[in-house]
Amino acid sequence: MNTAPADPAVAEEPRWLTDEEQRVWRAYLHATILLDDHLDRQLQRDAGMPHIYYGLLVALAEAPGRRLRMTDLAKHAKITRSRLSHAVARLEKNGWVRREDCPSDKRGQFAVLTDEGHQVLAQTAPGHVATVRQAFFDRLTPEQQKSLGEILQIIAEGLQPKEAGADLPWLR
Amino acid sequence: MNTAPADPAVAEEPRWLTDEEQRVWRAYLHATILLDDHLDRQLQRDAGMPHIYYGLLVALAEAPGRRLRMTDLAKHAKITRSRLSHAVARLEKNGWVRREDCPSDKRGQFAVLTDEGHQVLAQTAPGHVATVRQAFFDRLTPEQQKSLGEILQIIAEGLQPKEAGADLPWLR
DNA sequence: GGCTCATCATTGAAGGTTAAACAAAAGCGG
Protein backbone atom coordinates (compact mmCIF):
# COMPACT_ATOMS: atom_id res chain seq x y z
CA MET A 1 0.00 0.00 0.00
CA ASN A 2 2.78 2.41 0.67
CA THR A 3 6.04 0.70 -0.12
CA ALA A 4 6.28 2.23 -3.56
CA PRO A 5 9.88 3.23 -4.15
CA ALA A 6 9.74 6.55 -5.91
CA ASP A 7 8.15 9.77 -4.75
CA PRO A 8 10.87 12.37 -4.51
CA ALA A 9 8.36 15.17 -4.38
CA VAL A 10 7.59 16.48 -0.94
CA ALA A 11 7.15 14.05 1.86
CA GLU A 12 10.06 11.59 1.67
CA GLU A 13 8.01 8.65 2.80
CA PRO A 14 9.65 6.81 5.66
CA ARG A 15 11.25 3.43 5.57
CA TRP A 16 9.09 1.51 8.00
CA LEU A 17 10.51 -1.34 9.98
CA THR A 18 10.33 -4.75 8.35
CA ASP A 19 8.65 -7.57 10.22
CA GLU A 20 12.01 -8.87 11.27
CA GLU A 21 13.14 -5.46 12.47
CA GLN A 22 9.92 -5.05 14.38
CA ARG A 23 10.55 -8.30 16.19
CA VAL A 24 14.01 -7.17 17.17
CA TRP A 25 12.81 -3.75 18.24
CA ARG A 26 10.01 -5.11 20.37
CA ALA A 27 12.34 -7.60 21.94
CA TYR A 28 14.57 -4.68 22.83
CA LEU A 29 11.74 -2.66 24.33
CA HIS A 30 10.32 -5.57 26.27
CA ALA A 31 13.61 -6.87 27.59
CA THR A 32 14.84 -3.48 28.72
CA ILE A 33 11.68 -2.43 30.49
CA LEU A 34 11.32 -5.79 32.20
CA LEU A 35 14.93 -5.90 33.28
CA ASP A 36 15.01 -2.31 34.46
CA ASP A 37 11.87 -2.81 36.49
CA HIS A 38 13.20 -6.03 37.88
CA LEU A 39 16.43 -4.44 39.07
CA ASP A 40 14.67 -1.37 40.38
CA ARG A 41 12.36 -3.50 42.45
CA GLN A 42 15.13 -5.66 43.77
CA LEU A 43 17.20 -2.70 44.87
CA GLN A 44 14.29 -0.73 46.19
CA ARG A 45 13.39 -3.69 48.32
CA ASP A 46 16.87 -4.67 49.49
CA ALA A 47 18.71 -1.37 49.49
CA GLY A 48 15.98 1.25 49.65
CA MET A 49 17.03 3.02 46.49
CA PRO A 50 16.46 2.83 42.77
CA HIS A 51 18.93 1.20 40.45
CA ILE A 52 20.43 4.41 39.18
CA TYR A 53 21.22 5.58 42.72
CA TYR A 54 22.94 2.32 43.42
CA GLY A 55 25.06 2.92 40.33
CA LEU A 56 26.11 6.27 41.72
CA LEU A 57 27.35 4.67 44.90
CA VAL A 58 29.25 2.07 42.91
CA ALA A 59 30.92 4.76 40.82
CA LEU A 60 31.97 6.61 43.94
CA ALA A 61 33.25 3.45 45.59
CA GLU A 62 35.50 2.77 42.62
CA ALA A 63 36.79 6.31 42.32
CA PRO A 64 40.05 7.37 43.95
CA GLY A 65 39.33 8.80 47.36
CA ARG A 66 35.77 7.53 46.95
CA ARG A 67 34.91 10.92 45.53
CA LEU A 68 34.00 12.40 42.20
CA ARG A 69 33.18 15.84 40.91
CA MET A 70 29.48 16.20 40.24
CA THR A 71 30.01 16.67 36.53
CA ASP A 72 32.25 13.63 36.28
CA LEU A 73 29.81 11.51 38.19
CA ALA A 74 26.99 12.66 35.96
CA LYS A 75 28.96 11.80 32.83
CA HIS A 76 29.91 8.45 34.28
CA ALA A 77 26.29 7.61 35.02
CA LYS A 78 24.98 9.13 31.79
CA ILE A 79 22.55 11.44 33.54
CA THR A 80 22.10 15.19 33.63
CA ARG A 81 23.69 17.30 36.32
CA SER A 82 20.25 18.36 37.43
CA ARG A 83 19.15 14.81 37.99
CA LEU A 84 22.36 14.08 39.81
CA SER A 85 21.88 17.09 42.03
CA HIS A 86 18.53 15.79 43.18
CA ALA A 87 19.86 12.28 43.57
CA VAL A 88 22.82 13.33 45.66
CA ALA A 89 20.56 15.44 47.81
CA ARG A 90 18.55 12.34 48.56
CA LEU A 91 21.59 10.15 49.15
CA GLU A 92 23.00 12.83 51.41
CA LYS A 93 19.82 12.78 53.43
CA ASN A 94 20.34 9.04 53.82
CA GLY A 95 23.85 9.66 55.06
CA TRP A 96 25.37 7.59 52.25
CA VAL A 97 27.02 10.48 50.44
CA ARG A 98 28.29 13.84 51.54
CA ARG A 99 29.31 16.89 49.54
CA GLU A 100 32.64 18.62 49.77
CA ASP A 101 33.86 21.81 48.22
CA CYS A 102 36.50 21.57 45.55
CA PRO A 103 39.55 23.57 46.60
CA SER A 104 40.82 24.26 43.09
CA ASP A 105 37.51 25.40 41.65
CA LYS A 106 35.11 27.24 43.89
CA ARG A 107 32.18 26.30 41.67
CA GLY A 108 32.93 22.64 42.08
CA GLN A 109 31.54 20.05 44.43
CA PHE A 110 32.71 16.59 45.22
CA ALA A 111 30.27 13.85 45.99
CA VAL A 112 31.96 11.63 48.56
CA LEU A 113 30.87 8.16 49.58
CA THR A 114 30.53 7.98 53.35
CA ASP A 115 31.51 4.95 55.41
CA GLU A 116 27.87 4.30 55.94
CA GLY A 117 27.28 4.43 52.22
CA HIS A 118 30.12 2.06 51.64
CA GLN A 119 28.64 -0.30 54.13
CA VAL A 120 25.26 -0.25 52.48
CA LEU A 121 26.99 -1.11 49.24
CA ALA A 122 28.89 -3.95 50.82
CA GLN A 123 25.72 -5.37 52.27
CA THR A 124 23.61 -5.12 49.15
CA ALA A 125 26.11 -5.80 46.38
CA PRO A 126 26.02 -9.60 46.71
CA GLY A 127 22.28 -9.71 46.35
CA HIS A 128 22.37 -7.38 43.43
CA VAL A 129 25.05 -9.33 41.58
CA ALA A 130 23.03 -12.46 42.16
CA THR A 131 20.00 -10.79 40.64
CA VAL A 132 21.95 -9.63 37.62
CA ARG A 133 23.38 -13.09 37.12
CA GLN A 134 20.06 -14.77 37.43
CA ALA A 135 18.23 -12.42 35.09
CA PHE A 136 21.00 -11.83 32.61
CA PHE A 137 24.24 -13.78 32.54
CA ASP A 138 22.90 -17.14 33.57
CA ARG A 139 20.64 -17.19 30.54
CA LEU A 140 23.26 -16.41 27.93
CA THR A 141 26.11 -18.38 26.46
CA PRO A 142 29.58 -16.85 26.52
CA GLU A 143 29.28 -16.22 22.79
CA GLN A 144 26.00 -14.41 23.28
CA GLN A 145 27.49 -12.32 26.03
CA LYS A 146 30.41 -11.34 23.87
CA SER A 147 28.20 -10.52 20.91
CA LEU A 148 25.81 -8.55 23.05
CA GLY A 149 28.62 -6.53 24.56
CA GLU A 150 29.93 -5.55 21.17
CA ILE A 151 26.53 -4.60 19.87
CA LEU A 152 25.59 -2.52 22.87
CA GLN A 153 28.87 -0.72 22.79
CA ILE A 154 28.21 0.32 19.22
CA ILE A 155 24.81 1.65 20.21
CA ALA A 156 26.20 3.51 23.19
CA GLU A 157 29.03 5.06 21.21
CA GLY A 158 26.61 6.38 18.66
CA LEU A 159 24.71 8.25 21.35
CA GLN A 160 27.49 9.73 23.44
CA PRO A 161 26.90 13.48 23.81
CA LYS A 162 29.59 14.45 21.31
CA GLU A 163 32.94 14.80 23.01
CA ALA A 164 33.49 11.08 22.63
CA GLY A 165 37.06 10.12 21.98
CA ALA A 166 38.15 12.80 24.37
CA ASP A 167 39.19 10.32 26.96
CA LEU A 168 39.35 6.58 26.86
CA PRO A 169 36.18 4.86 25.75
CA TRP A 170 36.70 2.02 28.19
CA LEU A 171 36.71 2.30 31.88
CA ARG A 172 40.39 2.75 32.76
CA MET B 1 41.49 -9.98 48.64
CA ASN B 2 38.39 -12.05 49.04
CA THR B 3 38.24 -14.49 46.18
CA ALA B 4 39.25 -17.43 48.34
CA PRO B 5 37.28 -20.42 47.12
CA ALA B 6 36.14 -22.24 50.21
CA ASP B 7 33.98 -20.93 53.02
CA PRO B 8 30.88 -23.05 53.14
CA ALA B 9 30.03 -21.76 56.57
CA VAL B 10 27.47 -19.04 56.63
CA ALA B 11 27.64 -16.35 54.02
CA GLU B 12 27.89 -18.11 50.65
CA GLU B 13 30.21 -15.50 49.19
CA PRO B 14 28.93 -14.15 45.92
CA ARG B 15 30.32 -14.80 42.47
CA TRP B 16 31.33 -11.31 41.41
CA LEU B 17 31.30 -10.35 37.79
CA THR B 18 34.47 -11.03 35.85
CA ASP B 19 36.15 -8.16 34.01
CA GLU B 20 34.61 -9.35 30.80
CA GLU B 21 31.17 -9.59 32.35
CA GLN B 22 31.56 -6.13 33.80
CA ARG B 23 32.30 -4.73 30.37
CA VAL B 24 29.18 -6.36 28.98
CA TRP B 25 27.04 -5.23 31.87
CA ARG B 26 28.22 -1.63 31.70
CA ALA B 27 27.69 -1.61 27.98
CA TYR B 28 24.14 -2.72 28.66
CA LEU B 29 23.53 -0.05 31.25
CA HIS B 30 25.05 2.70 29.17
CA ALA B 31 23.41 1.77 25.91
CA THR B 32 19.96 1.41 27.40
CA ILE B 33 19.98 4.63 29.36
CA LEU B 34 21.36 6.60 26.44
CA LEU B 35 18.91 5.12 23.98
CA ASP B 36 15.92 5.51 26.27
CA ASP B 37 16.77 9.12 26.94
CA HIS B 38 17.35 9.73 23.28
CA LEU B 39 13.95 8.36 22.30
CA ASP B 40 12.19 10.08 25.14
CA ARG B 41 13.61 13.41 24.12
CA GLN B 42 12.79 12.91 20.49
CA LEU B 43 9.19 12.03 21.21
CA GLN B 44 8.74 14.64 23.88
CA ARG B 45 9.92 17.23 21.40
CA ASP B 46 8.04 16.00 18.33
CA ALA B 47 4.95 14.41 19.83
CA GLY B 48 4.64 15.95 23.27
CA MET B 49 4.73 12.65 25.09
CA PRO B 50 7.26 10.21 26.51
CA HIS B 51 8.25 7.08 24.69
CA ILE B 52 6.11 4.75 26.73
CA TYR B 53 2.97 6.77 26.00
CA TYR B 54 3.74 6.61 22.33
CA GLY B 55 3.95 2.85 22.66
CA LEU B 56 0.49 2.80 24.16
CA LEU B 57 -0.94 4.63 21.19
CA VAL B 58 0.80 2.23 18.83
CA ALA B 59 -0.62 -0.76 20.67
CA LEU B 60 -4.11 0.69 20.44
CA ALA B 61 -3.72 1.52 16.77
CA GLU B 62 -2.83 -2.08 16.02
CA ALA B 63 -5.61 -3.58 18.10
CA PRO B 64 -8.94 -4.58 16.57
CA GLY B 65 -11.34 -1.69 16.91
CA ARG B 66 -8.42 0.42 18.04
CA ARG B 67 -9.32 -0.52 21.58
CA LEU B 68 -7.92 -2.67 24.34
CA ARG B 69 -8.92 -3.54 27.86
CA MET B 70 -6.79 -1.73 30.40
CA THR B 71 -5.29 -4.94 31.71
CA ASP B 72 -4.44 -6.18 28.24
CA LEU B 73 -2.84 -2.90 27.31
CA ALA B 74 -0.82 -2.94 30.49
CA LYS B 75 0.42 -6.45 29.81
CA HIS B 76 1.22 -5.55 26.25
CA ALA B 77 3.28 -2.57 27.34
CA LYS B 78 4.81 -4.36 30.32
CA ILE B 79 3.68 -1.77 32.82
CA THR B 80 1.51 -1.89 35.90
CA ARG B 81 -2.18 -1.13 35.76
CA SER B 82 -1.59 1.76 38.07
CA ARG B 83 0.91 3.34 35.77
CA LEU B 84 -1.39 2.75 32.85
CA SER B 85 -4.26 4.36 34.68
CA HIS B 86 -2.23 7.53 35.10
CA ALA B 87 -0.99 7.42 31.55
CA VAL B 88 -4.43 6.98 30.05
CA ALA B 89 -5.75 9.80 32.19
CA ARG B 90 -3.14 12.04 30.66
CA LEU B 91 -3.73 10.83 27.12
CA GLU B 92 -7.44 11.28 27.63
CA LYS B 93 -6.85 14.87 28.65
CA ASN B 94 -4.95 15.30 25.39
CA GLY B 95 -7.91 13.91 23.50
CA TRP B 96 -5.87 11.08 22.04
CA VAL B 97 -7.56 8.28 23.94
CA ARG B 98 -10.98 7.87 25.44
CA ARG B 99 -12.36 5.32 27.87
CA GLU B 100 -15.34 3.13 27.28
CA ASP B 101 -17.16 0.77 29.57
CA CYS B 102 -16.92 -2.91 28.85
CA PRO B 103 -20.40 -4.33 28.32
CA SER B 104 -19.54 -7.89 29.35
CA ASP B 105 -17.68 -6.98 32.52
CA LYS B 106 -18.88 -4.03 34.48
CA ARG B 107 -15.50 -3.60 36.13
CA GLY B 108 -13.78 -3.34 32.80
CA GLN B 109 -12.70 -0.37 30.80
CA PHE B 110 -11.56 -0.08 27.24
CA ALA B 111 -8.95 2.42 26.21
CA VAL B 112 -9.88 3.56 22.74
CA LEU B 113 -7.66 5.47 20.34
CA THR B 114 -9.47 8.56 19.10
CA ASP B 115 -9.22 9.88 15.56
CA GLU B 116 -7.15 12.69 16.90
CA GLY B 117 -4.84 10.23 18.58
CA HIS B 118 -4.54 8.28 15.39
CA GLN B 119 -3.64 11.41 13.56
CA VAL B 120 -0.94 12.33 16.04
CA LEU B 121 0.49 8.87 15.53
CA ALA B 122 0.40 9.20 11.76
CA GLN B 123 2.19 12.52 11.96
CA THR B 124 4.90 11.50 14.36
CA ALA B 125 5.56 7.89 13.40
CA PRO B 126 7.84 8.67 10.46
CA GLY B 127 10.12 10.82 12.57
CA HIS B 128 10.21 8.24 15.29
CA VAL B 129 11.06 5.40 12.95
CA ALA B 130 13.81 7.52 11.48
CA THR B 131 15.20 8.10 14.96
CA VAL B 132 15.10 4.41 15.77
CA ARG B 133 16.84 3.57 12.52
CA GLN B 134 19.51 6.14 12.99
CA ALA B 135 20.28 5.24 16.58
CA PHE B 136 19.82 1.50 16.34
CA PHE B 137 19.38 -0.37 13.07
CA ASP B 138 21.67 1.71 10.92
CA ARG B 139 24.59 0.86 13.17
CA LEU B 140 24.15 -2.89 13.19
CA THR B 141 24.72 -5.56 10.59
CA PRO B 142 21.86 -7.93 9.81
CA GLU B 143 23.70 -10.64 11.71
CA GLN B 144 24.02 -8.42 14.73
CA GLN B 145 20.35 -7.56 14.57
CA LYS B 146 19.40 -11.20 14.43
CA SER B 147 21.68 -12.14 17.27
CA LEU B 148 20.50 -9.23 19.39
CA GLY B 149 16.89 -10.13 18.81
CA GLU B 150 17.44 -13.67 19.98
CA ILE B 151 19.35 -12.60 23.05
CA LEU B 152 16.86 -10.00 24.13
CA GLN B 153 14.02 -12.38 23.67
CA ILE B 154 15.68 -14.82 26.03
CA ILE B 155 16.10 -12.07 28.61
CA ALA B 156 12.52 -10.95 28.24
CA GLU B 157 11.12 -14.44 28.51
CA GLY B 158 12.98 -15.00 31.73
CA LEU B 159 11.30 -12.02 33.29
CA GLN B 160 7.72 -12.41 32.19
CA PRO B 161 5.45 -12.18 35.24
CA LYS B 162 4.84 -15.91 35.56
CA GLU B 163 1.69 -16.94 33.72
CA ALA B 164 3.80 -18.00 30.77
CA GLY B 165 3.02 -21.52 29.71
CA ALA B 166 -0.62 -20.87 30.45
CA ASP B 167 -1.46 -21.83 26.91
CA LEU B 168 0.81 -24.83 26.72
CA PRO B 169 -0.88 -28.00 25.49
CA TRP B 170 -1.54 -29.05 29.02
CA LEU B 171 -4.54 -30.78 30.41
CA ARG B 172 -6.84 -27.81 30.03
C1' DG C 1 40.96 45.67 35.40
C1' DG C 2 36.75 45.02 32.93
C1' DC C 3 34.13 42.61 29.40
C1' DT C 4 32.08 38.61 27.60
C1' DC C 5 31.08 33.92 27.35
C1' DA C 6 31.35 29.20 29.02
C1' DT C 7 31.03 25.97 32.85
C1' DC C 8 29.49 24.20 37.48
C1' DA C 9 25.94 23.10 40.24
C1' DT C 10 21.50 23.97 42.16
C1' DT C 11 16.57 25.13 42.36
C1' DG C 12 11.46 25.05 41.65
C1' DA C 13 7.63 23.64 39.19
C1' DA C 14 5.39 20.41 36.35
C1' DG C 15 4.84 15.99 35.17
C1' DG C 16 5.66 10.82 35.54
C1' DT C 17 6.19 6.58 38.46
C1' DT C 18 5.64 3.63 42.44
C1' DA C 19 3.51 1.19 46.23
C1' DA C 20 -0.20 0.44 49.09
C1' DA C 21 -5.01 0.84 49.88
C1' DC C 22 -9.50 0.72 48.06
C1' DA C 23 -14.22 -0.24 45.90
C1' DA C 24 -16.77 -2.77 42.71
C1' DA C 25 -17.69 -6.73 40.25
C1' DA C 26 -16.73 -11.48 39.02
C1' DG C 27 -15.64 -16.26 40.05
C1' DC C 28 -15.97 -20.20 42.96
C1' DG C 29 -17.20 -23.62 46.26
C1' DG C 30 -20.45 -25.18 49.02
Add this chain to the structure above:
DNA sequence: CCGCTTTTGTTTAACCTTCAATGATGAGCC
Protein backbone atom coordinates in the same frame (compact mmCIF):
# COMPACT_ATOMS: atom_id res chain seq x y z
C1' DC D 1 -28.00 -18.04 47.30
C1' DC D 2 -23.93 -17.17 50.51
C1' DG D 3 -19.50 -16.27 51.94
C1' DC D 4 -14.81 -16.08 50.32
C1' DT D 5 -11.27 -15.02 47.21
C1' DT D 6 -9.68 -12.97 42.94
C1' DT D 7 -9.65 -9.69 39.37
C1' DT D 8 -10.23 -5.01 37.62
C1' DG D 9 -9.19 -0.45 37.62
C1' DT D 10 -8.56 3.76 40.27
C1' DT D 11 -6.70 6.75 43.83
C1' DT D 12 -3.52 8.88 47.09
C1' DA D 13 0.87 10.24 48.68
C1' DA D 14 5.61 9.90 48.35
C1' DC D 15 9.19 9.90 45.38
C1' DC D 16 11.79 10.62 40.97
C1' DT D 17 12.79 13.02 36.56
C1' DT D 18 12.72 16.82 33.40
C1' DC D 19 13.11 21.41 31.82
C1' DA D 20 14.06 26.08 32.15
C1' DA D 21 15.90 29.58 34.94
C1' DT D 22 19.42 31.09 38.16
C1' DG D 23 23.71 32.43 40.69
C1' DA D 24 28.35 31.91 41.02
C1' DT D 25 32.86 31.22 39.34
C1' DG D 26 36.34 30.53 35.77
C1' DA D 27 38.63 31.55 31.29
C1' DG D 28 39.88 34.30 27.41
C1' DC D 29 40.65 38.71 25.58
C1' DC D 30 41.82 43.51 25.00
